[in-house]
Amino acid sequence: MLKALHNFGEYVLLMQRTFSVPERFGVFFRQMLQEIYKLGVDSLWIVIFISLFIGAVLTVQVGLNITSPLIPDFTVGYITREVVLLEFSSTIMCLILAGKVGSNIASELGTMRVTEQIDALEIMGVNSANYLILPKIAGFVLFIPVLVIISMFFGIGGGYLMAYLSSMITVAKYEFGIMFWFSPFNITYSVIKSMVFAFIIASVASYYGYNVRGGALQVGKASTNSVVMSSVLILAFDLIITNLMLGR
């Protein structure tokens, strides 16, 4: 318990150093664009691939499990849309990205720490936390809505493809289902949630990477710890945010 409090204190202090005015805005902006590319654009293919398949599998699963004649066929499209919009594209996708992006950040910063690159920045008088971490957090938080929207599109598209290719449900019924009782607020809710998750992924991974002590073994450990901790926090915050935004 004491260790957890100590770690939390360290995390808060690191964030305090991170969220200060950048030394050079031009440098910060350039760094942020690089991070958007590295953490966001580079994740596009995995987001598209997973979303497409999960959307398709969801349609098959729901189609196979709804056998009652009292439940209309368009429910398959409706459920696929709700699952993709409310949970899959934000929470599950962020859990997957915690593995890809989180381990990338933690290992990059950890390697910089053990090879004294962070010390070199400090000795030059550069606020290393602000220079290295802020562009990662800002870049990822700003780009995650794009990833989430793309995931939604391809998730629902995967289901559409399944409806088109199989005889389980007609395309017309699927289309009716995905438009049925649609609330645009669900997209807002999902995007806000994913931005919180993006902050968790980038900041927690930065904390573990930045504070590595030792060598290559510790860099690997930090990377694993960051993924585990981010995943736990994402699930906890999912519950909190859902209660705050959708709870009655």
Added chain:
Amino acid sequence: MIEVLNLYKSFENKTVLTDVSTVFEKGKTNLIIGRSGSGKTVLMKNLIGLMTPTSGEILYDRRSFSKMKKPELKNLRREMGMLFQGSALFDSMTVLDNVMFPLTMFTRDSYKERVNRAKFCLERVNLNDADDLYPAEISGGMMKRVAIARAIALNPDYLFCDEPNSGLDPKTAMLIDELVHDITKEYNMTTVINTHDMNSVMNIGEKIIFISGGRKAWEGTSAEIMSSTNKELNDFVFASDFFRRMKE
């Protein structure tokens, strides 16, 4: 000139440095020597501000490090250059970008002026055609040269070198020693080198401080080492047959 006054450094219950007082002179290559674990790295880390002394004072040209406010400390850091044991070059930047980095962060120079200055520094360390290479693509000796070029980019008043010869062949090690020595004279810097390479001690040691068990056990010049009667120093310096025979 750097003055160290009654410096103590402890970690919890363990005292690593005890009452160390010395002066590192301007325009000279000052060497800190001692066995592994003797406290010389801790002394160096205190000098560059990566550690805070438990008690005692460090004066940079009569300016007390511990009494400085944040902006003064920031300015002082810009007067420092550091050559790390592993070079600590930024992996994601080319050789030219590494040398330009301090100029980009701390000067208002135009891009062209920064490039010119970085190229001048690279030429000074005899690296003319490595501008576009990444640290992973150059040899250990070249990395050290780039690190020296980066360290002198801002015309520092103080240059710190942590084991500049480690991992280098004897010929390259000698070239790096001579380069550091020449640059010290050229820029009239206060250079402090942490080493246990006896060739460096004999070649460029204008002032040598011998640390043993966390205390300053001896200080003098490379010429005085030969006639020293200090047993601890003689055991360390003349540990090999070659040096023992040379002394005799």
